[in-house]
Structure formats: structure tokens, C-alpha cells
Amino acid sequence: MKGLWRGLLTLAGLGLVWQLVVTLGQLPPYLLPAPLVVVASLWRNAGSLLGHAGVTALEIVLGMALGTLLGFGSALALGYSRRVRRWLLPVLIASQAIPVFAIAPLLVLWLGYGLGSKIAMATLIIYFPVTANFYDGLRHTPRGWLDLARVMLPEPRRWAVLRHIAIPAALPALGSGLRVAAAVAPIGAVLGEWVGSSAGLGYLMLHANSRMQVDLMFAALLVLAALAVGLYFIVDASLKRLLPWHPAAPETSETD
């Protein structure tokens, strides 16, 4: 509960700064509307905003799911053999290096103007963080456990060690990757919508901007921000629930 109050206080503080900028800078409403004007627009257009938010949220969630699946598999593949690594690692790095907004028009042309291209964008943008983090975790399985496994296995059983030791041990690293993914997946979805779409918060922002409905554009922006923050907290809370054995904060020294 305390966290909620703190969050609301931060929000109020930001709103105050916003109002100050508008008042002191004497900014006209078509450049930066006052916070209350935006809130009023949010209220007025609540139905439309909710509908578009739903579309964008769906793109983000499906993109995250697909990206996580691909990332999980890719990290395992990278650890599998040096040959695979040689082929897959450049692809992985390229996926991060190529700015996603440059690929966006191509994706839209290939996958159409529906959900497909937006999901692909979100998947692309999270692929590297998820894969890199999980791979890192897999590579750094604590030596002691691997030693124990080696002694216990008269014949090496790679998959058994992966399944029982390496993968569970690397799940916290995957979690870190997922937290980053939650923060950037919305960017991918919105970029996809800017390039070509008929629904979603990105589309709405573009539409409102060109019709000089600046208050609506900012309202959509606020909803998008809320969506992104909400997603992050859901992912974070879920990870804490799914990995209860992983300490949230670094352990203090044993007193026993």
C-alpha cells in the first residue's frame, strides 16, 4: 500500500512540473496542453482510448510471448554447439544493432497492416535482451553444481543436467531479460503502429497529432505510459512469485 501512495505522489509531482512548464513557458495548448486539459480529454475519450489500448496491449503481450519463446530456444541453441553459436550469434547481434524502426516498413509490407507486423516488431525488439540474458545465465551455472552432477553421472547426460540444473539456475537471468523486455516491448508495438495500422494507441496518437487534437495525443501517450508501467510491474511480480527461491535483494552474510 505504501508503494501505491509513493507512486501517486510521484505522479502528482510530475503533474506539477508539467503545469509549471506550461505556465512559466507560456506554452500554447497546441504545443503542450496543461495536465488537467489532458485528463479531461482522457475522460471524454475513455471508450475510444480503452479500445485502442486493448489492441496495443494485445500486440505487446503476444509479442512478449513469442519473443520469450524464441529467446529461450535460441539461448539453448547457442549453448548447444560451437557451430550453432557461430551461425546464430551474428543473427542475434544484428537483431539488436539494426534499429527496429528501419525494419518496420518492411515488416508491415510483408505481414500486412494488422496485428502481425506489430507483434513481429515487439518480438524483434525483445529478442536480444531475452536471449542474451538467458544465455548468460546458462553459461554461468555455478561450478559446484556441475561438478556434483558430473560425479553423479557415470555417463555424461547433457540434457538431464540442462533440465535439472542449468535451466532452473538460469531462470533468474531470464527474469532479468524479461524485465527489460517488458520495458521495451511497448516501443516495438507502437513503432509498428506508426508505420501502418488502423488501431492502437500509436495509431491514435498519430491521428490526433495530425488533426491538431494535441490533448487527445497526450492522453493516448499517458495511457500508453500507464500500460507500459503496468506491464513491468506484472512481469516483476510474476517473476517474484515464480522464482520464490531467488532472493530479491543480495543476501546478507549468514549469521548461523
Add this chain to the structure above:
Amino acid sequence: MSPPVAAIPCTMTPAPLAVSLRAARLVYSGLTLFDGLDLELTGGCFTCLLGPSGIGKTSLLRLLAGLTAIGISGELRGDDGLPLTGRVAYMAQQDLLLPWLSVLDNVTLGRRLRGERPDRERALQLLTRVGLADCARARPDTLSGGMRQRAALARTLMEDRPVVLMDEPFSGLDALTRLRLQALAAELLAGRTVLLVTHDPLEALRLGDHVLVMNGRPATLSTLPDLPGVPPRDPGDPAVQAAYRAILRLLGAA
């Protein structure tokens, strides 16, 4: 207090297996730590390997465990002439319990890794023997250090191997817990061929049927005269005290 050993049905201890290592050699970062080293472990007995830190005792133990790295070599076999692979159980200074598994699942880890069905009944019996019957479902992070090593001991027993290799398993614990666990280990591992590596002379003298001292550069092994009495010996025993003084002189500490 754990119930007397006779009241709990215990598994048959496997036939004692002696271990012989010939011509062990370790070169690390250009430095020869030991060369031409021979080591004999008497079947069914507790051998303690004592030595200062960095001498190479852990490397020697890892050689026996099959966890060899580059730079180490030697001829290793049991007294039946066969290699040791699959006949060794390993216990380290860290408990090596997997934090996402319950204590019970940790104890049965070996079977599951090998793709066999875990024997939960036996695991529970072993947990009772080490005094952790109530903690079977708990996660390791809820246990104290001493309890975690007991769980590790149960896991080691679960493996039911003729040879048990222990690398300073109790050095991370406080003195009282250490003494208790030493006694427990001596009791539960009776009849198996055990190599316990330690830097604590008292521990070696308490537990060892035979005590080897590793010292010098390059390192060599010296065998101490066997002490009277059955392990775990009383630390206050004058024979133990005398041997302790002798060791300190040998290691150049007194």
C-alpha cells in the same frame, strides 16, 4: 537426538573398495604442485588428508572424483582393477543444494539426473537419520548452515557409493555444529572408503582411521602413525593431543 542406529533399518553397506592412485602429477600456471605422487585409500576406512591451503589437496580429491582439469594426470583405479567412474559420491564445502528444490528432492537428485525413479522412502529414512525428518518439504534457504550440510550428507548417503570424497565439508560451520556433524559423518559413513580433505588437524585426528599430511613444494604425502581408538575420537584424548602437537611441528606452525 537421533534414534540409535540399530532401530532404523539400514541399507547394506557395499563391499569395501580400496583405491589406488599412482604417479599423480599437477602443473598449475607453470608451477609443479606435485609430481610422482602415490596415494592409497584402504577399503572401508576413513582417510583424512591434511595440509595447508593451496597445497593441492582439493586438486588431488578432484582427480579422484573424475573432475580432472588440464594439467593434472595420474593412474587411478579400485583394487578390482576397474576405474572409479560411477562408484564415487562427492561432498563439497558448499552444500550444493539446489535452491529451487525441496530438501527431499535435493536428496534424490542423483537418481533423477540418471533418469531413474527416485526412492522417496529411502530418502525420508536418510533424512530421519541425519535429523531432518521435519524439513523434507522445506526449501534450502529456510535452513541453517548446519542443517544444509546434513541434507548434503543425506544426499551423499543416498548415492550409496563405495567411495565417498569430501572436500572440507564442515569448515564453513561453527565449532559446535562442526563437532556434531563430524560425529554424524563418522557414524553414517562407517564401512565406506572415505577420503576427507581438511585443513583442520583436529578434525583429521578425530575422524581418520589413517591420516595423511601433504606438505612441501613440490608436495609430498607423509603418513602419520595410526592413532588408537575408534573415530570419532575425543578431542581431549592425550594421544590425540600429542598427535596434534606433532602435526603442528610437521607443518612448521609450532
Add this chain to the structure above:
Amino acid sequence: MLNVVRAILLLLTVAVLAPGAWADDKPAEVKKLVVMLDWFVNPDHAALVVAQEKGFFAAQNLEVELQTPADPNDPPKLAAAGKVDVAVTYQPQLHIHVNAGLPIKRIGTLVATPLNSLVVLKDGPVKTLADLKGRKIGYSVGGFEEALLKTMLAKAGLKMEDVTLVNVNFSLSPALLAKQVDAVIGAFRNFELNQMDLAKKPGLAFYPEEEGIPPYDELVLVANRDQLNDPRLGRFMAALEQATLYLINHPDEAWKAFIAKHKDLDDELNRRAWRDTLPRLARRPAALDEGRYKRFANFLFKQGVITVALPVSNYAVQLPIPE
């Protein structure tokens, strides 16, 4: 693409710098006149480029800088905010912006006919507007494409519900060529049609002004309403008038001057676009047909694109050219 992020950063910068920028401490003659184009340089801007390259601005004692925006929606806002002196925009946008309270006024025209058209593939299934029933129409977000389409479709007996609108942003030709959509609106007839010809997939265009929309100026010049006393603006329009006459009298030399400055535009597409644009340039850049603007404003008002049809003098003026 990151226009919203840029907008926010720009606005925060403006908030900090705005009070200072309006403190006019330098004599106006010395300051450079900044003109922000609506998009990348193209033949629509022929008069501006020729005025620059053939010394017409210099002859009027003007130093002019032509800038390109990140997003076509920016220039009028920047003029309103005082960050640029002149902005190029579209007459329909002008009405919408003024309706939202932007303090800008039209001071001249670059392209005196509509360029916007509804384009389909010539070999496609759509031969008349009525064939659009049940089909997909791609558009880039402009603000009044819905009003445009509604009127054009109405003329063919269709309703907006009979078609599906898909936002393809600025990828109009690719979307049409890839058959992702059956038609696009917002394609400029001097450009996209040539693009499609060169791609060997010629297009068929339907012109809004022939389908019930009142004629309007596609490209206009706007300035901040409070800066109209700036003597440079009158000289600017004089230079533009001279440049336009030069274009009409010496089209080949004008083209050479255009591509001398913008070598990357020396290709077949721009050559054809130039040929098609020249007849559409405003012969008299400063001249204002108030009646025409009024008709268009009424159209937008009836369609609900703007909430009030203001008197034309509020947002358009014919600047006197100095003798």
C-alpha cells in the same frame, strides 16, 4: 518516426527558450530567414529552390535557409512557436491548425491546384469509384482524408462503411503495388503516379476536385500572425514571384539549377515530377482568392473537420509586394 518523442523534447526546449527568443535584439535585416519545408525537397518546391539558386533572394537582400522537417505536421507549429519564419504546409492543414488556435496566416501559395488524389492500379479491379465497395483504402494520416473520401464516395453512391480504411503512413505506393490495399488516398498525382509508371505498374487517379470537393491550394506558405510586419516577408514574396516567372520562361535552365543543388534528385522520377508540377505552380504566389478559401472552409465545416468557419482574413492575407 519518433515525432512524438521529438515533439516533447522540442516543447520542453521551447518552454525554456521561448521567452528569450521573442526578445528581439537584432535588427531584422541581418537575421537569416528560415523557411521550413513540408517534406524533403521535391519539385513542388521549385520556386523556392530556383529563387535560392538563381539569386532572386539575394537580389532582395535576403539570406534564406530552407530546412526539412521530421514530420509534415511540424512546420506550422514551429512557425506558430516562432522557431521558423515561414513554413510550407497544405491548405487543408492550414484550416485545421487555425481551428485549433495556431496563430498562423497564409502569406503565399506554391502549388495552386490540389495534388491529392485517390489512386488505384490501372490493371486492378477498380475502374470507377463505385468499384471501391468492400475494398481497402490506404491513407497517410493527414487529418481530412476521411472528409475527402466521404464526399468522393458519396458521389459514387457509397458510404464510408462500404470501405475499410488502413493507415499506411507514408508508404502509399508500396502498399498499393504490393496489393496490400486496393486504393490509396493522399497520393500526390505529380509524384506517386510517376513512381508507379516507373515501377511498370501504372496507376489510375481520381481527382477530388472532380468528385465534389471544392478546389484548394495544395502547398501554401504560412507565417506567424504577429510577424507579418516583418519587411523581409514582402521581399520574400517578390523574389518568389520573379523565380516563378523564370521557371515558366526558362524551364530547362531552372531544372539544371534545381539538380545542381540537389544532385540526388537528378533521376527519372523527379524529371517526370518536375514536368507534371510546373503547370500547377502558382503563377502569382502572393495572390489570394478569398472566395475559394471561403468555399473550402465551408466544406470542411460542413464535414465537421473544423468547428467554425472563420473569416478568411483571419488566416490568409495577400502580402503587398514592395515596389
